[in-house]
Amino acid sequence: MxxxxxxxxxxxxxxxxxxxxxxxxxxxxxxxxxxxxxxxxxxxxxxxEYYPTRTELALLHATVPAIARRVPPRSVLVEYGASSEDKAEILLEWLQAPAAYVPIDVAAAALAALRRRMQARLPVHPLVADFLRPLVLPREVAGHPVFGFFPGSTIGNLEPDVAICFLQQVRDTLGAGALFLVGVDLRKDPxxxxxxxxxxxxxxxxxxxxxxxxxxxxxxxxxxxxxxxxxxxxxxxxxxxxxxxxxxxxxxxxxxxxxxxFEAGESIHTENSYKHTVGGFIALAARAGWRSAGLWRDAAGLFSLHLLTTEDRDEA
Structure with a gap:
């Protein structure tokens, strides 16, 4: 075809x-x-067959009150890889008077549709960009606390060295004192x-x-x-x-x-999805200057949510 x-x-x-x-x-x-x-x-x-999304959604619903308590009022939610607002809405429901939502993705059409759906609820400032490159947040959100969000275990699509570089860039983008919530798929039976x-x-x-x-x-x-x-x-x-x-x-x-x-049987390698251990991901984030501020897992141990910070905070 x-x-x-x-x-x-x-x-x-x-x-x-x-x-x-x-x-x-x-x-x-x-x-x-x-x-x-x-x-x-x-x-x-x-x-x-695709357990990550439903498991992460259930875990978010179960843990969002505890997560939201850590986030300052009037924070800006910055979501990396946001072609849909499904998971962000769970957080926005519990955040204290969120100031704005900044979805970041390469899919311009998806971001435009997302903005139309959400703009009546709060200010939405889409950022059409490759999040693996250095970013500057929209000037409209300057001065507010920032809460970063990277769901879907998309971090697993990044080579470890690239993941560390990305996490370092997120630190620079979100700024001092920011929190960053990352969904991480865990190792399990093939x-x-x-x-x-x-x-x-x-x-x-x-x-x-x-x-x-x-x-x-x-x-x-x-x-x-x-x-x-x-x-x-x-x-x-x-x-x-x-x-x-x-x-x-x-x-x-x-x-x-x-x-x-192409030879017969030759392949094009199109994607990796790394499956981390809890300790392995915390160590990887530490190499990028983040500390663990909270950790939540589902009962079956399929998926984890990691709350990261640049400040000294006790792990939940």
Whole structure:
């Protein structure tokens, strides 16, 4: 199946060529999130196999009173990777007179829709940006306490060194005295993990393959989606789930005027999802200058919420 109906996006094409020129081949996970990718990911979060979203939501509902007590009145909620307000609304319901909401994401259309839905409730200042790069908060929120939020275990999609760099940048962005709540998926049996990334209905496969469809539209590519298959793997040594797109045959694909050769069985590595231990994540955050101010886990030990601070605070 070919879709080459779009126009060339130079930035997308450059990122695609850079990743496909590596050995092994890679593509950046942020390219998943065009409009269709966002819709498919939303569908993934509702699948029976995908435990992280429902577990984190239940944990937020159970712990939000304790979390909100730590946050100063008139704080600004800054959410990283916010294509939906579902989890932020749980916090906003309990925060004391929140001053504003700053959702940060690369998906401009999703942020615009989010703002329309929420602007009657409180000031919303979307920031369309790659949160892995240094950010400056909107001037409208200057002078307020800041409460950062990074749900969904998206921290697990980052290589450990990148995660440390990101956490350091968050410190700089949020400023002295800020709190940062991070959702972290925990290590568990691969028999639970793998189905969460390779569901029976094939939604995750469609999400992964949509990345190639996007390159066809935006990077001048000519991928035949039927010649690639989705593959989810547990890497025990690295402690991560890996998502790959595997070429079913030897083939050459044109991307932005360049030829990219694939051998039969060769894969494009599209995403990692690291699964941390509690102690391992606290140690990783400490390397970025954060201290643990609170820790909550669900009864089954599937998921954790970490409240981080730059100040001396007792762990809950």
């Amino acid at each position: 070919l879709d080459m109906s779009g126009t060339l996006d130079a930035a997308v094409a450059a990122e695609a060529l850079a990743g496909l020129g590596r050995s092994p081949k890679t593509l950046p996970a942020k390219l998943f999130y065009d409009a269709k990718g966002c819709a498919l990911f939303d569908a993934i979060t509702r699948l029976p 028999a639970v993990l793998i189905p969460a990334y390779d569901d029976a209905a094939g939604v995750t496969a469609a999400f992964n393959l949509n990345l190639l469809a996007r390159l066809n539209r935006e990077a001048g590519a000519a991928f035949d989606l039927s010649s690639f298959v989705h593959d989810a793997r547990w890497n025990e040594q690295e402690g991560r789930i890996e998502m790959h797109l595997v070429s079913l045959r030897a083939q050459t694909v044109r991307v932005a005027g360049h030829s990219v050769r």
